[in-house]
Amino acid sequence: MKFVYDFHEGNKDLKDLLGGKGANLAEMTNLGLPVPPGFTITAEACKEFLKNGTQVDGLGTEIDEHLATLERDMGRRLGDANDPLLVSVRSGAKFSMPGMMETVLNVGLNDASVDGLSRQAGGNDRFAWDSYRRLIQMFGKTVCEVPGHEFEDALHEAKVAKGVKDDVQLDADDLRALVTAYKKVFVKHTGHEFPQDPREQLDLAIAAVFRSWNADRAVLYRRQERIPADLGTAVNVVAMVFGNLGSDSGTGVAFTRDPATGEQGVYGDYLSNAQGEDVVAGIRNTLSLADLERLDKKSYDELMQIMATLEGHYRDLCDIEFTIERGKLWMLQTRVGKRTAAAAFTIASQLVDEGVIDLDEALIRVSGAQLGQLMFPRFDLSGDPSPITRGVGASPGAAYGEVVFTAQRAVEVAAQGKQVILVRRETNPDDLPGMIAAQGILTSRGGKTSHAAVVARGMGKTCVCGADEMEVGQSSFTVGSHTVNEGDVVSIDGTTGRVYLGEVPVRPSEVVQYFEGDLDPAHANDPLVYAVHRIITHADEKRRLTVRTNADTGADAARARRFGAQGIGLCRTEHMFLGDRRELVERLILARTDAERDDALATLLPLQRADFLDIFREMNGLPVTVRLIDPPLHEFLPSLEELAVKVAVAHEHGQRVEHDEQMLAAVRRMHEQNPMLGLRGVRLGLVIPGLFAMQVRAIAEAAAALAAEGGKPRPEIMVPLVGAVQELETVRAEAEKIIAEVLGSSGSAGGSDSPGSSAVEILIGTMIEVPRAALTAGQIAEAAEFFSFGTNDLTQMGWGFSRDDVEGAFFWRYLELGIFGISPFESIDTDGVGRLVRIATEEGRAARPGLKLGVCGEHGGDPDSVHFFHEVGLDYVSCSPFRVPIARLEAGRAAVESEGSDHR
Numbered sequence: 001m002k003f004v005y006d007f008h009e010g011n012k013d014l015k016d017l018l019g020g021k022g023a024n025l026a027e028m029t030n031l032g033l034p035v036p037p038g039f040t041i042t043a044e045a046c047k048e049f050l051k052n053g054t055q056v057d058g059l060g061t062e063i064d065e066h067l068a069t070l071e072r073d074m075g076r077r078l079g080d081a082n083d084p085l086l087v088s089v090r091s092g093a094k095f096s097m098p099g100m101m102e103t104v105l106n107v108g109l110n111d112a113s114v115d116g117l118s119r120q121a122g123g124n125d126r127f128a129w130d131s132y133r134r135l136i137q138m139f140g141k142t143v144c145e146v147p148g149h150e151f152e153d154a155l156h157e158a159k160v161a162k163g164v165k166d167d168v169q170l171d172a173d174d175l176r177a178l179v180t181a182y183k184k185v186f187v188k189h190t191g192h193e194f195p196q197d198p199r200e201q202l203d204l205a206i207a208a209v210f211r212s213w214n215a216d217r218a219v220l221y222r223r224q225e226r227i228p229a230d231l232g233t234a235v236n237v238v239a240m241v242f243g244n245l246g247s248d249s250g251t252g253v254a255f256t257r258d259p260a261t262g263e264q265g266v267y268g269d270y271l272s273n274a275q276g277e278d279v280v281a282g283i284r285n286t287l288s289l290a291d292l293e294r295l296d297k298k299s300y301d302e303l304m305q306i307m308a309t310l311e312g313h314y315r316d317l318c319d320i321e322f323t324i325e326r327g328k329l330w331m332l333q334t335r336v337g338k339r340t341a342a343a344a345f346t347i348a349s350q351l352v353d354e355g356v357i358d359l360d361e362a363l364i365r366v367s368g369a370q371l372g373q374l375m376f377p378r379f380d381l382s383g384d385p386s387p388i389t390r391g392v393g394a395s396p397g398a399a400y401g402e403v404v405f406t407a408q409r410a411v412e413v414a415a416q417g418k419q420v421i422l423v424r425r426e427t428n429p430d431d432l433p434g435m436i437a438a439q440g441i442l443t444s445r446g447g448k449t450s451h452a453a454v455v456a457r458g459m460g461k462t463c464v465c466g467a468d469e470m471e472v473g474q475s476s477f478t479v480g481s482h483t484v485n486e487g488d489v490v491s492i493d494g495t496t497g498r499v500y501l502g503e504v505p506v507r508p509s510e511v512v513q514y515f516e517g518d519l520d521p522a523h524a525n526d527p528l529v530y531a532v533h534r535i536i537t538h539a540d541e542k543r544r545l546t547v548r549t550n551a552d553t554g555a556d557a558a559r560a561r562r563f564g565a566q567g568i569g570l571c572r573t574e575h576m577f578l579g580d581r582r583e584l585v586e587r588l589i590l591a592r593t594d595a596e597r598d599d600a601l602a603t604l605l606p607l608q609r610a611d612f613l614d615i616f617r618e619m620n621g622l623p624v625t626v627r628l629i630d631p632p633l634h635e636f637l638p639s640l641e642e643l644a645v646k647v648a649v650a651h652e653h654g655q656r657v658e659h660d661e662q663m664l665a666a667v668r669r670m671h672e673q674n675p676m677l678g679l680r681g682v683r684l685g686l687v688i689p690g691l692f693a694m695q696v697r698a699i700a701e702a703a704a705a706l707a708a709e710g711g712k713p714r715p716e717i718m719v720p721l722v723g724a725v726q727e728l729e730t731v732r733a734e735a736e737k738i739i740a741e742v743l744g745s746s747g748s749a750g751g752s753d754s755p756g757s758s759a760v761e762i763l764i765g766t767m768i769e770v771p772r773a774a775l776t777a778g779q780i781a782e783a784a785e786f787f788s789f790g791t792n793d794l795t796q797m798g799w800g801f802s803r804d805d806v807e808g809a810f811f812w813r814y815l816e817l818g819i820f821g822i823s824p825f826e827s828i829d830t831d832g833v834g835r836l837v838r839i840a841t842e843e844g845r846a847a848r849p850g851l852k853l854g855v856c857g858e859h860g861g862d863p864d865s866v867h868f869f870h871e872v873g874l875d876y877v878s879c880s881p882f883r884v885p886i887a888r889l890e891a892g893r894a895a896v897e898s899e900g901s902d903h904r
């Protein structure tokens with residue numbers, strides 16, 4: 001296997017092998033741009049190295065050959081005492097991991113070549129000794145794990161001894177002395193001298209970059225960014241060029257468009273007489289590119305031309321790093337630049353206008369996740385507030401409020417009508433009431449899968465986790481020099497993870513206003529809104545999947561419809577049994593006779609009919625899947641513990657509490673060890689006579705009522721938790737009878753010719769959420785006109801994971817071990833649970849051609865899962881109203897992507 005590629009040998013499409021940086025350096029070299037010569041050691045070599053923990057067979061010889069070519073090109077030898085070639089050794093993985101891995105500059109310098117470097121630099125001793133001390137510092141830290149502060153302390157002492165403040169005030173003699181001090185630090189920690197052999201320096205630096213792939217911070221970053229752990233990093237060995245050789249030298253970064261807003265026009269920072277790291281480290285204030293034009297017009301003009309070439313070549317925003325060495329411009333890096341969500345949409349749309357890409361490609365270049373970010377309210381950062389700290393953006397949104405430190409306080413303060421931010425070291429289930437009461441949650445520990453993060457996302461609450469600079473106490477937290485007490489106001493940004501002191505104003509999302517149809521006129525011509533509009537319109541034209549919503553109320557249904565929902569895929573009727581209807585459910589459960597039960601059901605019937613009519617009206621003309629009641633009935637009753645205590649206390653006081661006693665007996669009777677696997681769904685319908693029948697009647701009557709108003713109801717009755725066709729057949733037989741009775745037809749649910757109801761057709765289908773249902777889908781399809789995959793339960797039962805408990809309990813460990821890269825409740829496990837979906841799709845359609853198939857679990861709104869459902873061939877996905885636009889966009893992207901792969 002070939003492990004080393006000269007820059008002339010690679011190209012931009014070899015990112016897997018050469019990493020992003022190496023592939024793009026090769027591309028620029030081949031475009032004839034001024035790239036310092038060099039070579040790339042592949043990520044495969046890194047993988048080999050990490051597997052064996054030692055040098056890779058044959059790698060040394062290949063490096064020898066490429067180094068010889070490099071030396072020939074440069075007319076210098078590595079570390080030559082008179083005229084040394086120096087190289088940088090830089091990491092560069094397939095996906096950018098900024099600052100996570102290592103770099104060593106000035107490799108090749110030693111006690112002899114430092115003088116040669118000085119001569120090369122026109123007798124600039126100061127520059128040469130500064131470069132040497134930087135090498136020892138970087139090499140010591142990176143290669144030999146010498147604590148970085150030891151070098152910083154020595155530098156600080158040198159400045160104190162001389163009575164100066166800035167590094168630049170140290171002269172050549174000071175730096176020569178500093179090199180001696182650094183060498184002592186090096187020996188103290190490593191037990192050996194700083195290596196003088198340039199080739200040994202190079203080999204050790206390469207090995208250190210390989211190892212940095214597995215540094216803690218790199219591992220953590222990959223986990224958060226969902227970058228696979230087994231890619232490895234390539235290593236780039238590049239001839240050094242220097243931006244710190246005087247005022248005719250410098251270094252900078254630039255973007256071909258504004259990466260924050262997408263606005264057209266170059267944008268960048270320049271630092272004269274400095275090395276690359278200095279710009280990023282922000283040690284001096286940078287200049288703008290306009291200043292560079294003033295300072296060095298020739299380099300500026302060349303840079304502008306190169307940027308135009310790169311944009312034209314990559315057909316996208318590029319970011320670059322460059323260095324000017326004594327008036328000669330060098331390109332050190334380019335890549336298709338990272339950008340904000342807003343810039344992604346705006347740039348894609350601009351490039352369509354410029355004729356650079358078509359709408360299909362514009363659609364591919366944005367994502368549902370980015371659209372989601374644009375839909376959250378945002379902080380108005382025009383006042384330029386500076387964050388006091390930063391954590392993991394765990395659940396997006398912008399929230400501010402008074403800080404409280406306990407769940408109980410959160411509830412109390414919120415009850416006074418105030419906004420609160422609940423601050424905890426970490427949260428646990430007892431904090432739930434406080435989390436519900438709070439505007440946002442801020443923790444000092446835990447990542448994206450911590451309890452706080454998972455629960456907050458589920459509730460759609462803003463959450464920042466793992467802000468580990470914070471010391472959280474009983475009634476205050478400190479971070480740096482700030483102490484924030486209970487009652488002080490903070491603002492937290494759940495997208496960026498930033499935490500601000502005080503109230504940062506929040507503004508609603510223009511994108512949501514656009515979807516809602518009430519866009520503030522000030523934004524009517526906003527390029528971002530226009531970009532979202534044209535790209536999502538294109539997604540709608542392209543997509544094959546229909547997008548429905550999960551909604552249980554008329555208001556939700558109406559909102560989802562404005563967001564583009566084409567029907568309801570799941571109306572969870574259990575939500576209609578809460579609030580003041582609990583009492584009716586209690587009556588139903590406690591009924592001692594058939595008459596008492598029928599009476600409770602009869603009281604529920606008109607209420608349910610009104611519920612359904614409301615929803616059918618809002619979704620007039622569109623399908624509405626109503627699911628018959630699913631959860632165990634004891635969920636509607638008081639808790640066993642509380643009730644038992646209440647009754648025991650009453651008895652102690654010699655009181656009789658008949659109602660409570662009856663209730664306690666019922667709760668005990670219904671108590672289950674595993675309620676999720678217990679009496680719920682269709683099982684409930686088969687055990688409690690009349691319950692499903694009441695709901696079916698309410699649906700049919702509501703449909704008939706809407707039809708009578710001239711509307712077009714399209715109800716679909718869905719039976720939950722079916723595992724065997726017989727369950728469905730039993731429910732179906734009863735439902736058909738009731739429907740026929742209500743609609744005045746003697747036939748099946750499929751239509752009627754009696755006046756008023758002739759337009760009404762009610763389908764009957766089932767959830768596929770028990771693995772057995774998926775595996776016997778062929779049989780079940782005989783009795784079902786549609787399937788809707790309940791991937792929440794299918795994941796729960798497929799993996800045997802309790803969906804309510806496991807994410808907080810052990811998923812962090814599973815993620816750490818790489819058993820899965822993301823919670824299977826968040827994104828569908830395509831191999832396992834996805835396979836069940838695939839089997840049921842194939843066998844269901846084989847048994848009943850034209851069987852309608854959809855998904856209504858949480859995965860229906862997850863971007864990756866939407867692509868999977870497209871590929872499997874479902875007819876629709878259904879998700880919460882807010883995610884409808886995201887699903888529309890991703891369904892369009894999936895269609896365009898599969899067209900692309902069909903062409904190949």
Ligand code: PEP
Binds near residue numbers: 570
């Ligand atoms: C499911 O299980 O995926 C589903 C949609 O039903 P619920 O979440 O209500 O159990």
Ligand code: MG
Binds near residue numbers: 769790792793
């Ligand atoms: Mg379910």
